[in-house]
Amino acid sequence: MTVEDTRDILGIWAGDGGEGAKYWLHVFTELKNRGLGDVLMPVCDGLKGPPEAVEAVWPRAIVQTCVVHLLRNSFRYAARQDWDKVAGAFKPVYTAPNEDAATERFLEFQEV
Incomplete structure (x- = not known):
């Protein structure tokens, strides 16, 4: 780009x-x-x-x-049956409109 x-x-x-x-x-x-x-x-x-x-x-x-590879790499820390849940919970982090919002979403993700 x-x-x-x-x-x-x-x-x-x-x-x-x-x-x-x-x-x-x-x-x-x-x-x-x-x-x-x-x-x-x-x-x-x-x-x-x-x-x-x-x-x-x-x-x-x-x-x-890239976000896709970061997400794929995170799956190794979860059981296979939880991958969809992890992917869904993490999406608000990488789709956040700015760094502050992403940090907030990540803190929320850590609590799940």
């Missing part, structure tokens, strides 16, 4: 099966060399490699794990 709220496809890479920091460093360096001077907030899926590579190429960027 750009600051003008448009989406740009910057490239398509077919990897050799590796998704580590070295692979992502190559991809991000190529993007930077093609003119992508700065990245504000890359959203990653929770792998260890992308945040390390982002830090090396764009040290001021704030890496965010």
